[in-house]
Amino acid sequence: MSLVQEIDYGTPARLSDKTVTLTIDGESISVPAGTSVMAAAMHAGTKIPKLCATDSLEPFGSCRLCLVEIEGRKGTPASCTTLVEEGMVVRTQTPQLAKLRKGVMELYISDHPLDCLTCSANGDCELQDMAGAVGLREVRYEGGANHFEKGSALTLPQDTSNPYFTYDPAKCIVCNRCVRACEEVQGTFALTITGRGFESRVSPGGTDFLGSECVSCGACVQACPTATLNENAVIEHGTPEHSKVTTCAYCGVGCSFKAEMQGDKLIRMVPYKDGKANEGHSCVKGRFAWGYATHKDRITKPMIRAKITDPWREVTWDEAINHAAQEFKRIQAEYGRESIGAVTSSRCTNEEVFLVQKLVRAAFGNNNVDTCARVCHxxxxxxxxxxxxxxxxxxxxxxxxxxxxxxxxxxxxxxxxxxxxxxxxxxxxxxxxxxxxxxxxxxxxxxxxxxxxxxxxxxxxxxxxxxxxxxxxxxxxxxxxxxxxxxxxxxxxxxxxxxxxxxxxxxxxxxxxxxxxxxxxxxxxxxxxxxxxxxxxxxxxxxxxxxxxxxxxxxxxxxxxxxxxxxxxxxxxxxLRGQNNVQGSCDMGSFPHELSGYRHVSDDATREAFETLWGTPLDVEPGLRIPNMLDEAVSGRFLGLYIQGEDIAQSDPNTQHVTDGLKAMECVVVQDLFLNETAKYAHVFLPGASFLEKDGTFTNAERRINRVRQVMAPMAGKAEWQVTAELARALGYPMNYPHPAEIMDEIAALPPTFAGVSYAKLDAMGSIQWPCNEKAPLGTPIMHIDRFVRGKGRFMLTEYVPTEERTGPRFPLILTTGRILSQYNVGAQTRRTENNAWHDEDVLEIHPFDAENRGIREGDLVLIQSRSGEIALHAEITDRVQPGVVYTTFHHAEPGANVITTDFSDWATNCPEYKVTAVEVRRTNYYSKWQEMNREEDLTLRVIAGRLSPAAE
Amino acid sequence: MTETDADPTLKLAHMARQIADFFKAYPEEKAVPGIAEHINKFWSKRMREDFLAAFRQDDPRLDALVAKAMPKIKGWQA
Structure with a gap:
C-alpha cells in the first residue's frame, strides 16, 4: 500500500463547450477553452516547475518559475496565468528557460534554511522538489540579509499557538498560497502579507493564529509548499507512508479525506480533491479533531452489571452479548413483545444502521426502532x-x-x-x-x-x-x-x-x-x-x-x-443535515413506521419483500418513537433498549424525563466509544469502533453515498455491525455477513432507490447520489427534474400555530440553542480533542439590555430557569442576540442544557422543540441542583471506572 | 412530575390536538380523515388503544376535530 497521490494541475479546471488544441513540447493536446498552459501541459503529462501555483487556487503568477516560451510571443510568459489558444506552440524546456528557472530558485534558496534533513517537510516539500527539478547545484549569494539565521533582525519566532499546526516564518517563501487559500477556498480572509519587499511576511492579522480570525480549517497548511505551515503531528512523527480514502465522521457535509498513516498510526487527514462533497476542502473538525479515536477514555472491553448502582464488571464479548440477549428475551417473555426496542445512530454506517433496524424488526419482532433524526431532521x-x-x-x-x-x-x-x-x-x-x-x-x-x-x-x-x-x-x-x-x-x-x-x-x-x-x-x-x-x-x-x-x-x-x-x-x-449519516440512517429504515427506503410498515407488498428475504414475518403496526419509548418506560411497559452510538441522556430534551425513563428500564444496552451520559443508566456496555476502524458507507446531506474505509483494527476487536449480528444470533435469528459489502448487497436488493449501489461501483465511481437504479445507473445529483417523485408537487396549507411554550412574567425570555464551529453536537468526540482551545464551555449569550436589567455583567454566573428545570452558565453579553432572546450551545455535558428544554415537540414527528424555551435569567453564586447532582454522579462513575483497566480511567 | 407524566393519556390527547391544529386549515371533510390517517400511520397500536380507551368522543378535554376523527382511528369500537 502507498500514499494515494493526486495530480496537481497547477490551476483550477475550467469547463467550456469549446475545445482548444495546442502543441506543447511537440505533443498535440486538446483542452477546454480557458485552461491555463500550465494545466494543459500537465494533461499532456508535462510538469512545468511551479511554486505559487496549485490547482485549488486561482493563478497568481508571482513565483516566476513556471515560465514557458510560446512561438510568436516575446519574452517568457508565466504558464499559470497564460490561457491556451488554438494552434499555440509552447515549449516548456529550453536552455534559456532552464537558466531563468535556476536563477529564480537560487534566489529563493538564498533566503531559505538548508536544514532539509531535519526539516519537518523533508520528503514532502515542493521547494525541495523544484530545486531538484531545475537542477540547482549551487547558491552564490551568501551572508546577506535573511529571515532564518539566528540573530538575524528579520527572523521571527515560530507561532505554536494553534494546537494543530505550527507557523515557522523562517521557512516562508511568500508564495501567497496560504493567504489565497484562506480567501478563495475557506473565505475567511484571516491571513495577509504584512510589510513590503523583503520585509513581506505572512501574518494572521498582526496577532497569533489562535487569537486571530483563523478558523483552523487547515487550507493554508495544505496549500503551503514548504514547512512554513505544517501539522504538528507531522512535525512530531514524520511523514506518512500509506493512505486510504475515507469519509469524515462529523457533520452531514460528509467530506472525503485521505487518512494518511504510518503503520496503524493516523498522522494526518488530508481532504481529498476527488471527494465530490468537499473537493479538497475541510474544517477544523474533520482535518484535525480525530484524536478522540484513540483517546484514553475509549472503553475497549465489554462490561455488564445487574443494577445501575453496581460497579461495572469486565466480561468477554460472548458473555456480554449472551447476557443482553437473555435479558431481552426475559423482558419480552414477561412484559410482551412490544416491551423492548432500539435506537440507531446517525454516526454509524449505513450497514450498521440497517442491521440494527433489521434486528428490531426480525429478531425483536416489533417495529420499536428509532434514530437520532427524531430530534433533528x-x-x-x-x-x-x-x-x-x-x-x-x-x-x-x-x-x-x-x-x-x-x-x-x-x-x-x-x-x-x-x-x-x-x-x-x-x-x-x-x-x-x-x-x-x-x-x-x-x-x-x-x-x-x-x-x-x-x-x-x-x-x-x-x-x-x-x-x-x-x-x-x-x-x-x-x-x-x-x-x-x-x-x-x-x-x-x-x-x-x-x-x-x-x-x-x-x-x-x-x-x-x-x-x-x-x-x-x-x-x-x-x-x-x-x-x-x-x-x-x-x-x-x-x-x-x-x-x-x-x-x-x-x-x-x-x-x-x-x-x-x-x-x-x-x-x-x-x-443541512446535522450528523454525518442522518440521511443514511433515515434511508436505512430507522423510523418505527418505515422500512428501508421510506416505505410504510403497513404496505403489504413492501413487507412481503422484506419477509421473503429475511425469512420471518414482520409486524404490520408502527413501533414507538424515542419519546414514546420513554413515556412507556415511565409507565412500566417498556423495559429494554439497545442504543447504538447515541447519547439520549445528553442530547434529548427534558433530561429529567429521559433519565426517569432510562432508570425505569431493566436492560439498557449502550454501544459506544465512551462511557457517555446514557451509559450511567446502562446494564450492558458494548465497546464501539470509530470510523477509522471499520468499512462501510455514510450518506451525506446531498444523498451522496461515500465509502468509509478501515485504516486501523477495531480497538475492541469488533466493529458494531459484527456485534449486532452476534446479538441477533444470540436471540436466535441468523445474521451472517462476512463483510459490510454483503450488507450493502442486501440493502440494494430491498429499497428501489439503492438498487444499483454496490461497493464495486462505489470504488469505481468514488461516490453515488441516490436514487441509483435502472433509470439512473450513475445516481441522481438533482432531483425532480421533469416531474416530482410523487408526480405532481403538492401545496400544503401551512397555518401558523403559535407554540404552547409561552413567555410570561415568570419566564420572560426565550432561550434558543445552536452549535459552534469547533465543537460537534454533544461533544463526545470534539471535547476529547484540542478543539477545546476554542470553546471549553457552553455560555449564555444575552443582549446588553436584558443583561443590564438584571444586573448581569460579562462572565457572571447566571441561573437559567425554565418550566422544566434550571442550570447555571457564564454569561456572554452580545448584541448578536436580540433583546428578549438568549442563546446557548449544548456541546458540554456538565452544564446540562437539556435540563431546561421542554418536551414540547413537532406535531407530525415529535421532533423536540429545542429552539424555544421560555426562561428567566438571574445572577447566581451557585450551580444548579441538577448540575451538582450530575457532578457527583460523574465522580461516582469515574470511581467505578477506576477499578477497571487503565483504558477506562 | 408533570401532569402528563401522571396521566400519560393526556399526552396522547395533546399530541392528537397538535395534529388537529395542523389540519384545521382544511375543510372538515379533509381535516377529519387527515387526522385519523396521521395517527394510524405514526402511532403504535398500543398508543392508539390507550387513547381510544381513555377518551370518549364527548370528552371535553378533546379537540372537537380529534373527537370527530376517533371513529376512523384503527381499533375504534363504537
Missing part, C-alpha cells in the same frame, strides 16, 4: 416527502455555485456545515444575493466581502408565519411562476393554497406581530427571492426543531414550487 423527512415525494434534499452541494439568491433559514452553515459554507460564501462573493432568516446574527449576515441583503431577525418559534408572509407577497403581487405551477404541481391543491396564503392574516403586516420582522423587509426579501434568478433554500435545525417544524418544511417547499425553483441546478430546498 424528522420534520424534513415528513415535510419534503409530503410535498415532493422524497425525504431528502433536492440538490447536490455544487448546485449552490449556480444560485443567484440564497435563502438561509435556521441554519448557521459557517459553524455547523463549514465546508459547504465555504462553497456558499464563494458564490456570495461572486455576487449572489443572501437572505438570512435567523433570530440571531449569525456570521453569514456580515463577514468579509459578504453582507446579507436581508436579515429577517424573527422571534424564535415564528418560522411558519414568516415563510407564509414571504409566499403571501409572491402570490398577491403576482410574482409566481404560473407556468411552472401549472405544469408541475397539483392545481386543485394549489388553488386552495393560493386562497389560503392570500388571506390578510398571512400578510407581512399582520405577521409582523408574531415575527417581529418589519413588513417592508419581508416584502423586499420576498421580491428578491421570487425575481432574483435561481433561488435556493438552505435550512437547518432552526427550522425543524419546533412544534411546527414539519409545517415550516412544507411552507418552504410551497415557496420553492410557487417560484419554479425546483428541478434544476442552482435552486432547490436543501436540508
Amino acid at each position: 424528522s420534520p424534513t423527512g415528513y415535510g419534503l416527502s409530503t410535498a415532493f415525494g422524497t425525504s431528502a434534499g433536492t440538490q447536490d452541494f455544487k448546485s449552490v455555485a449556480k444560485a443567484d439568491v440564497i435563502l438561509v433559514i435556521g441554519a448557521n452553515p459557517t459553524d455547523g456545515h463549514p465546508v459547504f459554507a465555504s462553497r456558499m460564501k464563494k458564490r456570495l462573493r461572486a455576487g449572489a444575493k443572501l437572505i438570512v432568516a435567523d433570530p440571531r446574527r449569525i456570521d453569514l449576515v456580515k463577514s468579509p466581502h459578504i453582507a446579507a441583503a436581508h436579515h429577517l431577525q424573527l422571534k424564535p418559534g415564528t418560522n411558519v408565519a414568516l415563510v407564509n408572509a414571504l409566499a403571501h407577497v409572491i402570490v398577491t403581487e403576482g410574482l409566481l411562476d404560473e407556468a411552472y405551477v401549472r405544469e408541475r404541481c397539483d392545481l386543485l391543491d394549489f388553488e386552495v393554497w393560493a386562497r389560503f396564503i392570500a388571506e390578510e392574516k398571512n400578510s407581512p403586516e399582520l405577521s409582523e406581530k408574531h415575527t417581529g420582522v418589519p413588513a417592508a423587509e419581508v416584502r423586499s426579501a420576498a421580491r428578491l427571492y421570487a425575481t432574483g434568478g435561481n433561488a435556493a433554500i438552505y435550512y437547518g435545525l432552526g427550522v425543524t426543531e419546533h412544534s411546527q417544524g414539519s409545517t415550516t418544511v412544507m411552507a418552504m417547499a410551497n415557496l420553492a414550487m410557487l417560484t419554479g425553483n425546483i428541478g434544476r441546478d442552482g435552486v432547490g430546498v436543501n436540508p
Whole structure:
C-alpha cells in the first residue's frame, strides 16, 4: 500500500463547450477553452516547475518559475496565468528557460534554511522538489540579509499557538498560497502579507493564529509548499507512508479525506480533491479533531452489571452479548413483545444502521426502532416527502455555485456545515444575493466581502408565519411562476393554497406581530427571492426543531414550487443535515413506521419483500418513537433498549424525563466509544469502533453515498455491525455477513432507490447520489427534474400555530440553542480533542439590555430557569442576540442544557422543540441542583471506572 | 412530575390536538380523515388503544376535530 497521490494541475479546471488544441513540447493536446498552459501541459503529462501555483487556487503568477516560451510571443510568459489558444506552440524546456528557472530558485534558496534533513517537510516539500527539478547545484549569494539565521533582525519566532499546526516564518517563501487559500477556498480572509519587499511576511492579522480570525480549517497548511505551515503531528512523527480514502465522521457535509498513516498510526487527514462533497476542502473538525479515536477514555472491553448502582464488571464479548440477549428475551417473555426496542445512530454506517433496524424488526419482532433524526431532521423527512415525494434534499452541494439568491433559514452553515459554507460564501462573493432568516446574527449576515441583503431577525418559534408572509407577497403581487405551477404541481391543491396564503392574516403586516420582522423587509426579501434568478433554500435545525417544524418544511417547499425553483441546478430546498449519516440512517429504515427506503410498515407488498428475504414475518403496526419509548418506560411497559452510538441522556430534551425513563428500564444496552451520559443508566456496555476502524458507507446531506474505509483494527476487536449480528444470533435469528459489502448487497436488493449501489461501483465511481437504479445507473445529483417523485408537487396549507411554550412574567425570555464551529453536537468526540482551545464551555449569550436589567455583567454566573428545570452558565453579553432572546450551545455535558428544554415537540414527528424555551435569567453564586447532582454522579462513575483497566480511567 | 407524566393519556390527547391544529386549515371533510390517517400511520397500536380507551368522543378535554376523527382511528369500537 502507498500514499494515494493526486495530480496537481497547477490551476483550477475550467469547463467550456469549446475545445482548444495546442502543441506543447511537440505533443498535440486538446483542452477546454480557458485552461491555463500550465494545466494543459500537465494533461499532456508535462510538469512545468511551479511554486505559487496549485490547482485549488486561482493563478497568481508571482513565483516566476513556471515560465514557458510560446512561438510568436516575446519574452517568457508565466504558464499559470497564460490561457491556451488554438494552434499555440509552447515549449516548456529550453536552455534559456532552464537558466531563468535556476536563477529564480537560487534566489529563493538564498533566503531559505538548508536544514532539509531535519526539516519537518523533508520528503514532502515542493521547494525541495523544484530545486531538484531545475537542477540547482549551487547558491552564490551568501551572508546577506535573511529571515532564518539566528540573530538575524528579520527572523521571527515560530507561532505554536494553534494546537494543530505550527507557523515557522523562517521557512516562508511568500508564495501567497496560504493567504489565497484562506480567501478563495475557506473565505475567511484571516491571513495577509504584512510589510513590503523583503520585509513581506505572512501574518494572521498582526496577532497569533489562535487569537486571530483563523478558523483552523487547515487550507493554508495544505496549500503551503514548504514547512512554513505544517501539522504538528507531522512535525512530531514524520511523514506518512500509506493512505486510504475515507469519509469524515462529523457533520452531514460528509467530506472525503485521505487518512494518511504510518503503520496503524493516523498522522494526518488530508481532504481529498476527488471527494465530490468537499473537493479538497475541510474544517477544523474533520482535518484535525480525530484524536478522540484513540483517546484514553475509549472503553475497549465489554462490561455488564445487574443494577445501575453496581460497579461495572469486565466480561468477554460472548458473555456480554449472551447476557443482553437473555435479558431481552426475559423482558419480552414477561412484559410482551412490544416491551423492548432500539435506537440507531446517525454516526454509524449505513450497514450498521440497517442491521440494527433489521434486528428490531426480525429478531425483536416489533417495529420499536428509532434514530437520532427524531430530534433533528424528522420534520424534513415528513415535510419534503409530503410535498415532493422524497425525504431528502433536492440538490447536490455544487448546485449552490449556480444560485443567484440564497435563502438561509435556521441554519448557521459557517459553524455547523463549514465546508459547504465555504462553497456558499464563494458564490456570495461572486455576487449572489443572501437572505438570512435567523433570530440571531449569525456570521453569514456580515463577514468579509459578504453582507446579507436581508436579515429577517424573527422571534424564535415564528418560522411558519414568516415563510407564509414571504409566499403571501409572491402570490398577491403576482410574482409566481404560473407556468411552472401549472405544469408541475397539483392545481386543485394549489388553488386552495393560493386562497389560503392570500388571506390578510398571512400578510407581512399582520405577521409582523408574531415575527417581529418589519413588513417592508419581508416584502423586499420576498421580491428578491421570487425575481432574483435561481433561488435556493438552505435550512437547518432552526427550522425543524419546533412544534411546527414539519409545517415550516412544507411552507418552504410551497415557496420553492410557487417560484419554479425546483428541478434544476442552482435552486432547490436543501436540508443541512446535522450528523454525518442522518440521511443514511433515515434511508436505512430507522423510523418505527418505515422500512428501508421510506416505505410504510403497513404496505403489504413492501413487507412481503422484506419477509421473503429475511425469512420471518414482520409486524404490520408502527413501533414507538424515542419519546414514546420513554413515556412507556415511565409507565412500566417498556423495559429494554439497545442504543447504538447515541447519547439520549445528553442530547434529548427534558433530561429529567429521559433519565426517569432510562432508570425505569431493566436492560439498557449502550454501544459506544465512551462511557457517555446514557451509559450511567446502562446494564450492558458494548465497546464501539470509530470510523477509522471499520468499512462501510455514510450518506451525506446531498444523498451522496461515500465509502468509509478501515485504516486501523477495531480497538475492541469488533466493529458494531459484527456485534449486532452476534446479538441477533444470540436471540436466535441468523445474521451472517462476512463483510459490510454483503450488507450493502442486501440493502440494494430491498429499497428501489439503492438498487444499483454496490461497493464495486462505489470504488469505481468514488461516490453515488441516490436514487441509483435502472433509470439512473450513475445516481441522481438533482432531483425532480421533469416531474416530482410523487408526480405532481403538492401545496400544503401551512397555518401558523403559535407554540404552547409561552413567555410570561415568570419566564420572560426565550432561550434558543445552536452549535459552534469547533465543537460537534454533544461533544463526545470534539471535547476529547484540542478543539477545546476554542470553546471549553457552553455560555449564555444575552443582549446588553436584558443583561443590564438584571444586573448581569460579562462572565457572571447566571441561573437559567425554565418550566422544566434550571442550570447555571457564564454569561456572554452580545448584541448578536436580540433583546428578549438568549442563546446557548449544548456541546458540554456538565452544564446540562437539556435540563431546561421542554418536551414540547413537532406535531407530525415529535421532533423536540429545542429552539424555544421560555426562561428567566438571574445572577447566581451557585450551580444548579441538577448540575451538582450530575457532578457527583460523574465522580461516582469515574470511581467505578477506576477499578477497571487503565483504558477506562 | 408533570401532569402528563401522571396521566400519560393526556399526552396522547395533546399530541392528537397538535395534529388537529395542523389540519384545521382544511375543510372538515379533509381535516377529519387527515387526522385519523396521521395517527394510524405514526402511532403504535398500543398508543392508539390507550387513547381510544381513555377518551370518549364527548370528552371535553378533546379537540372537537380529534373527537370527530376517533371513529376512523384503527381499533375504534363504537
